[in-house]
Amino acid sequence: MPSTKTQIAGFPFENCLMNAAGVACMTIAELEEVRLSQAGTFVTKTATLEARAGNPEPRYQDVPLGSINSMGLPNQGLDYYLDYLLELQEKEPNQTFFLSLVGLSQEETHRLLKQVEESEFKGLTELNLSCPNVPGKPQIAYDFETTETILKEVFSYFTKPLGIKLPPYFDMVHFDQAAAIFNQFPLAFVNCVNSIGNGLYIEDESVVIRPKNGFGGIGGEYIKPTALANVHAFYQRLKPEIQIIGTGGVLTGRDAFEHILCGASMVQVGTTLHKEGVAAFERITAELKVIMAEKGYESLDDFRGKLQYIEG
Known part of the structure; x- marks a missing residue:
């Protein structure tokens, strides 16, 4: 049977699928549900x-081809997640998990990362440079000068495996x-992509979400071509030690296959997980394995990044 095992920054995972930040991850109860599912982490x-x-x-709001949201970074605060992860580390020392964070200012971002650096957390940290839904706050990763400054400062003290979530x-x-x-x-990974910022969805004559007069991040089927393009563009351009997590438009095993094919x-699964619940992991994994078996692939390495072009 084909294997969907993978690794990020040398950490092994039994399955290449996981939740996307923002979905099924607000509370410990939700995280436990994902942990006990077919997801790899x-x-x-x-x-x-x-x-x-x-x-x-x-x-x-779920919409026919995906979702629109303007959540505004609701969360329980760093201590809540870090304390849970440290407990889990004791209980499940062979499993690795991802901690996502971002400050509402550069100073706060450094305070968060310094707290993680000084803690016993041994997993992977994701710095979210792409939150599109906090009114009055631009997406950091669209400002290249600020992005470079932040990363220079971060890597002057942060020594644990760190990746970034990108718009x-x-x-x-x-x-x-x-x-x-x-x-x-020395980034461990880049995560491509967060939702496409500031879309608008209308039913009858009204927007469907309250914040920002209805403007929100678009996810689901709408964004798969954009997500695949970003995954492949960075696969082509980044040094091999910076791995890529593909996020956006994963409804089926075929969608997951294409993300891996692009590099x-x-x-990660977001909108589909919100719509279907954690059973989606088992279904998508099974569909991915069927495609791999049909093509004679035994592992993800057999086809990762091997997207074919039309010559001439």
């Missing part, structure tokens, strides 16, 4: 220093510029 809700209620509801880029020059920055640093080492 989980990532926590992006944590800020203090707990946040987030934007007013309704702030998330989608849409221009070849931006892929080049971003990769040139990321390649300067992803791990694949």
